Amino acid sequence: MKIRAAIAGGTGYTGGELFRILLNHPDVEIVAATTTSSEGRSVADVHRDLIGETDIRFGTGLNRPDVLFLCLGHGISREFLDSHDISPDCRIIDLGNDFRIESHYAGRDFVYGLCECSRDEIRKAHDVANPGCFATAIQLALLPLASGGMISDEVHVTAITGSTGAGKKPGETTHFSWRDNNISIYKLFSHQHLGEIRKNLGKLAGREPVVNFVPVRGDFTRGIFASVYTRACRGMSSEDYAGLFRDYYAASPFVFHSDAGISLKEVTNTNKALLHTEVHGDYVHISSAIDNLIKGASGQAVQNMNLMFGFPETAGLKLKPSAF
Amino acid sequence: MKIRAAIAGGTGYTGGELFRILLNHPDVEIVAATTTSSEGRSVADVHRDLIGETDIRFGTGLNRPDVLFLCLGHGISREFLDSHDISPDCRIIDLGNDFRIESHYAGRDFVYGLCECSRDEIRKAHDVANPGCFATAIQLALLPLASGGMISDEVHVTAITGSTGAGKKPGETTHFSWRDNNISIYKLFSHQHLGEIRKNLGKLAGREPVVNFVPVRGDFTRGIFASVYTRACRGMSSEDYAGLFRDYYAASPFVFHSDAGISLKEVTNTNKALLHTEVHGDYVHISSAIDNLIKGASGQAVQNMNLMFGFPETAGLKLKPSAF
């Protein structure tokens, strides 16, 4: 028997991706999708690639879901919980950043849902705070080091994001005429995902690492490519790090270490993360690539749901890569 | 029990897409992939997005397949049949253009595999010639008219293709520095797909239509967007044509008429075709969008295989759209 899923705020990018994924999930039925802007419109009218795949319409009710995905934009999830009467039995997966740091709210305790780091905890969780997209790409590059106590110095991160990271609302920096063939930096050393990165890695490593993070706006639509480096452990070679990463992620069906250099499109439209490590001089460098909307948002949310409900971790997530 | 599939020439774009689709197909096991250039290399090393999904290596043997997909580049399929000993029981689906017009070869009779036109014939076919990508997009726009005897004048077609249509081998017009932000025309009024378009529509309509076809190179990777118009039937409105198209494709799980205008990315990374019709003055105009590598090649090949082997027509083809 399928579980009943509701999506709050389903007109945006992450909401759309949840539809695209859940419509093919063997264990899930979507029973409601709420909106503040598009009541009564059909989902396939808003997410036009879904023509022929669903008859659901956006509404205001939640329709007794077993799991509720919040795709509300950062800061709105708390308001939603305050203003809606949600059964305590209903599990919540929040794709915003409301509960990633402050995890207790409205009688609920949100587990930070980075599956590869906290798989067992998530399996037992009633509610989950889904990690941010940059936070996912960067932490996957650092988890094996942090959990092995191998971050001894500052971490240097430059990560490039696609335009879908900026959301659906059009603006100056997502205008095609501006962004096409353009590159720029924003929120230098101060991106809001640094909080959850430091907190979670700090829990693993015993102390919060210093992470210097340069976020870059790329002229592509999907994905995050992170370049991460820090002081290498004395005597550890590229092969040693490759082995470390391979071991760490051996039980993770979506994270792979590649011996060859990687490129972003190797993960586009999938729930995979791809990592590549190299030692040069004193530094170990890790390349990390994810699709920001899938592994960095809706795919990871479904992966969390799979763990929470005891489904196979990969259920509904064997997605055809777009590759080009 | 799964059928055994082999892919000849699997290092190219259509071969890669076949892997991406068939690896998740519930009824198929890939048992061999041949190559002339990459013997011994793993498939995931050539198609790097497939890391973690398959252990198959490229080789030279076919390994007793039930179905053989030929992804050999146009003109090479005949050579392959001549030089390989293939069991008469093995069904063949040719993705090249060798058997689309001249359909008899090597004791085999290739049915033209445009599913929406010849579904019943394909169900009984032993071998299939998969249509060309432009030919698919353009014919799907014209099938309801041709089969209804409603093409009374010349047809005007301009269709824009992504760079993957030009294949994997790099060249001047697929160089990023040249193609990015660029537009150009090629094979004006003389594209090689005109032959199969005229032949197949002629069979339906009783006589071959005149198709004026301007192929355009677009600065995107995936997809074909075709603009098609011809003289409208007297008295038929946009709504009449919408109804005609809806009826014609009622039993086709991948082809949809959209009442609103369409854009290419509504079908990208899916096996769908999307059509939109409008009457203006004397003309009826049809927009048609497909993913050239999927509905225009490997997806349609799998759809044909599904019909030939009695699998559900959509088996393995419920693909998550990339949308962005």
Added chain:
Amino acid sequence: MKIRAAIAGGTGYTGGELFRILLNHPDVEIVAATTTSSEGRSVADVHRDLIGETDIRFGTGLNRPDVLFLCLGHGISREFLDSHDISPDCRIIDLGNDFRIESHYAGRDFVYGLCECSRDEIRKAHDVANPGCFATAIQLALLPLASGGMISDEVHVTAITGSTGAGKKPGETTHFSWRDNNISIYKLFSHQHLGEIRKNLGKLAGREPVVNFVPVRGDFTRGIFASVYTRACRGMSSEDYAGLFRDYYAASPFVFHSDAGISLKEVTNTNKALLHTEVHGDYVHISSAIDNLIKGASGQAVQNMNLMFGFPETAGLKLKPSAF
């Protein structure tokens, strides 16, 4: 001595291009730039690539110009003339569509400023209505035919435009996430430039031609590529048409017939138009490429100014192509 130029509505795309061109024009001094939204801001703060090139600030006064460029968005030019006290001596070049069809207003008589068609008339004009971008690309493809009485049947046009054609204000179809790698049709057979095309070609040819025009949104920023065909004159070969075009444009310093096929980027960031002709069967096909913001707007406006003030036609317009 330099003439004094003012730009009304200089914060948009065409206004920005006027700055970029006029700042290097040997015979022009920019004395004012008006705005309704950015009063007091420096021009280089709005058009940020102009850092270091100008100290002008946006204001509300016109500062006694010899020539006034109206870059106001379509329909606003009339309002501007009504609400501003402009010296009758001041020449006006309107980049909007207010005076292209109805050319008499406020005591002024606007000459349609397609230089290659009406060079002598423009030389004597006091005021000019600058043609639309599509109208420029399409008419340049047809002028030699229209003036030679060689359009005997309908004309079929498909023209693809870059995103800058849609203006600076962000919206759904100029959102990078939507437009990148996407293609779509808009204003099918009903684009507003059809009026000026038919009127002007009709004046040349004696009767207005039927022009079937499919406008396409391309996923690039600059340029228009038009595909144009109509019934060829009996007995005329490709070479004959090449000769016709070469002769027609012999005195035009910015329009060239290319014997080889053309691509859009051969004209990007220049005031050039490039044409290529081919005869196939009954049809003559013309490819036409321009930069929509330069030859299709601000460059042509400066070319008109050059003619009106007796400057060399190419003054300030020998622009380095971007090519890539």
Added chain:
Amino acid sequence: MKIRAAIAGGTGYTGGELFRILLNHPDVEIVAATTTSSEGRSVADVHRDLIGETDIRFGTGLNRPDVLFLCLGHGISREFLDSHDISPDCRIIDLGNDFRIESHYAGRDFVYGLCECSRDEIRKAHDVANPGCFATAIQLALLPLASGGMISDEVHVTAITGSTGAGKKPGETTHFSWRDNNISIYKLFSHQHLGEIRKNLGKLAGREPVVNFVPVRGDFTRGIFASVYTRACRGMSSEDYAGLFRDYYAASPFVFHSDAGISLKEVTNTNKALLHTEVHGDYVHISSAIDNLIKGASGQAVQNMNLMFGFPETAGLKLKPSAF
């Protein structure tokens, strides 16, 4: 009277840009262009955007030039000097990397041509080694620090380059299908420009700095965007650095400090470099943007020529930005 310029190896990207710039230079006449592949072809046939602008054909002779630009691909310049009889009076500007480190060859002494660093030396130089594109972008970000003795710790650089940086020859990583919407890293910590960066900055600063450099392949055609940071000097604020940079580049007509954050397209198709500085915590961060083919290659070469021949430094280099 104009000087006579010859271009060796003019069929590539930097050769094409030299043509585009020099054809409009008031003090230069191009008298020859050599090639090993295209003898006899017209320049406008190879660089097709130059239609109508030049009658020069590629040949093998140099035609007694006053200045010879070598655009030969790295490592070929020495061979060219060995195999050609070049008058000792002829000045040479080498765009390759043959003489940037080892500056004495064939009786010539090549001055490292980073104009903003060595303007006076270049004015007296007989021959110049033009800096690399990455080397230009990165050094312009560091010159004020290096010359002020303000680099006290390692420098962290991530710089993203457009596809034209990889040259005209098509290959896997410049294939449009691969590169569009893709991001990847190459030559990690080991790019060949590190040598000239360290050597030149070391000369200024007294000792060679440690530069950790992550080169990134971007999915755009033109430009380099460099993100550079190092330990800030105690007590220096963002405003202090802004002042430092402004002062350092006060006499440099092409380099500007922007108080607002910058984006790559603010310099595209110009000879400008744009810099923006911010202090965060212990670090000072500099963003640096150039057009790799102009300020990073052919534009800088012309700027060097202007200095060497006593022309105004900006002669021929007041280029219209493409902006979009």
